[in-house]
Amino acid sequence: MSRTERDEPGCSGRGSRELDPAGRRATDSIRRQRSYHDKLRLVAASEAVDDVATAADGQLSGVDDDRLRLVFTCCHPALAQEAQVALALRHLCGLTTAEAARLFLIPVPTMAARLTRAKKKIAAARIPYRIPSDAELPERLSGVLAVVYLLFTEGYAASGGDGPVRAELTERAIRMGRLITDLMPDQSEVAGLLALMLLQDARREARVDDGGRLVLLSDQDRSRWDRGRITEGLTLLDRTLADPGAYTVQAAIAAEHATAAAAADTDWSAIVGWYDVLLEMTATPVVAMNRVVAVAMSVGPLAGLALLDPLLDDPVLRDHHLLHGARAQLLRRAGHEPEAQEAFERAADCARTDVERHFYAVQLLSQGVVTVRSGRDLT
Amino acid sequence: MKYALLIYGPEQGWAEASQPEREKVYVQYREFAQMLETRGAIRGGEELDLTSTATTVRHSGDDVMVTDGPFAETTEQLGGFFLIDAADLDEALGYAKALPASCVEVRPVVESSEPH
Numbered sequence: 057m058s059r060t061e062r063d064e065p066g067c068s069g070r071g072s073r074e075l076d077p078a079g080r081r082a083t084d085s086i087r088r089q090r091s092y093h094d095k096l097r098l099v100a101a102s103e104a105v106d107d108v109a110t111a112a113d114g115q116l117s118g119v120d121d122d123r124l125r126l127v128f129t130c131c132h133p134a135l136a137q138e139a140q141v142a143l144a145l146r147h148l149c150g151l152t153t154a155e156a157a158r159l160f161l162i163p164v165p166t167m168a169a170r171l172t173r174a175k176k177k178i179a180a181a182r183i184p185y186r187i188p189s190d191a192e193l194p195e196r197l198s199g200v201l202a203v204v205y206l207l208f209t210e211g212y213a214a215s216g217g218d219g220p221v222r223a224e225l226t227e228r229a230i231r232m233g234r235l236i237t238d239l240m241p242d243q244s245e246v247a248g249l250l251a252l253m254l255l256q257d258a259r260r261e262a263r264v265d266d267g268g269r270l271v272l273l274s275d276q277d278r279s280r281w282d283r284g285r286i287t288e289g290l291t292l293l294d295r296t297l298a299d300p301g302a303y304t305v306q307a308a309i310a311a312e313h314a315t316a317a318a319a320a321d322t323d324w325s326a327i328v329g330w331y332d333v334l335l336e337m338t339a340t341p342v343v344a345m346n347r348v349v350a351v352a353m354s355v356g357p358l359a360g361l362a363l364l365d366p367l368l369d370d371p372v373l374r375d376h377h378l379l380h381g382a383r384a385q386l387l388r389r390a391g392h393e394p395e396a397q398e399a400f401e402r403a404a405d406c407a408r409t410d411v412e413r414h415f416y417a418v419q420l421l422s423q424g425v426v427t428v429r430s431g432r433d434l435t
Numbered sequence: 436m437k438y439a440l441l442i443y444g445p446e447q448g449w450a451e452a453s454q455p456e457r458e459k460v461y462v463q464y465r466e467f468a469q470m471l472e473t474r475g476a477i478r479g480g481e482e483l484d485l486t487s488t489a490t491t492v493r494h495s496g497d498d499v500m501v502t503d504g505p506f507a508e509t510t511e512q513l514g515g516f517f518l519i520d521a522a523d524l525d526e527a528l529g530y531a532k533a534l535p536a537s538c539v540e541v542r543p544v545v546e547s548s549e550p551h
Contacts, residue, residue: 182523183525186525
């Protein structure tokens with residue numbers, strides 16, 4: 057469905073946050089019917105509702121409560137989940153239509169049409185703007201979790217904006233993850249998602265150098281990873297591994313990186329094993345590609361290339377910079393430098409941001425540097 | 436706002452049901468209709484005969500084709516409908532869930548084209 061699987065890790069630098077007051081407020085307030093009708097009516101009726109998101113952009117947890125309540129309301133089962141998630145990202149989380157389209161790996165006009173169609177259905181079928189009851193929350197959860205993780209993904213690997221990271225988005229997604237964890241402590245995928253976000257976000261400070269450039273995972277100063285977030289993520293992961301869903305499995309992959317003292321200590325065969333599990337749950341081309349990179353790290357570049365080449369025909373991946381970037385690095389590592397150069401050029405052509413383009417341009421120039429990473433294991 | 440509750444199911448079982456078996460189902464539908472009545476929410480509703488009795492008229496350009504059978508052969512067939520009043524989709528979905536049917540499609544009725 058999306059780019060959810062695409063990137064891994066993140067990183068940031070804050071310690072864990074005081075949970076209780078915010079959590080209790082969320083629990084209370086999700087039950088409280090308030091006058092959010094007007095806001096949601098705007099979502100349905102108008103394109104000009106960015107103010108809903110921006111007005112809710114403050115740091116107060118009450119604002120996050122409100123946003124979460126609206127997201128639950130937006131994830132009405134009468135809408136296709138893709139439409140629920142798109143509406144929430146666009147109108148409640150402040151992303152542009154173009155950013156939402158890139159998260160779903162679809163063209164912008166397709167996303168615009170999806171949003172329009174959803175809003176027409178809301179109006180025509182009179183889908184009510186009502187905060188769901190407790191009993192209705194579970195059926196809406198998977199849409200809500202997708203919203204939170206895609207929001208995180210846009211923050212972690214920004215397709216818009218100036219820098220490679222939009223920390224305000226990752227922070228917002230993590231706050232929402234904490235609220236949901238508190239609201240639904242028995243849902244293990246909620247904890248799995250929060251663990252995933254924390255383990256990725258723990259790398260934030262180390263992922264970007266002083267010049268605003270991305271730093272490869274293997275080159276990162278691991279002492280700058282946020283130990284508080286890693287510990288918190290691992291603790292959550294312990295709770296969820298007994299009954300793992302797709303978020304939990306991705307968190308387990310992030311945990312393999314987070315617990316490797318140095319890049320060379322990374323247990324790539326364990327990571328391949330997790331990708332095998334993930335591939336059974338969500339057989340998307342992006343997951344397949346990330347698995348290939350893990351195979352290459354575990355077995356060797358030729359094994360990776362043999363698995364990667366069929367993906368060049370995949371309609372979703374063939375124009376994705378990560379595929380060409382990963383392929384380029386495998387080719388280089390296998391000693392096929394001219395083909396590697398071509399693949400780096402292709403990756404740069406497909407890149408979405410200046411930071412990504414710059415990254416591939418540097419790779420293009422730096423022959424002989426042996427690095428292999430893909431989306432998940434890139435930075 | 437009006438909604439149509441379109442009731443779908445595999446009709447084979449219904450076609451082969453005995454009269455006492457049918458009567459049991461009718462009791463459930465009568466209770467449902469009674470509940471709608473009590474709430475002032477019912478606008479109409481009918482059971483449809485089996486699709487083996489259906490005839491489909493299809494216009495294609497200037498041609499009119501009349502064929503035996505329903506418009507599409509599917510595993511579940513339209514077997515009947517209720518027309519109801521509901522404040523919004525959630526209320527309509529609540530009624531749909533209360534129907535003793537395996538599958539109900541809820542469709543809003545276009546108000547402006549509705550004859551009075």
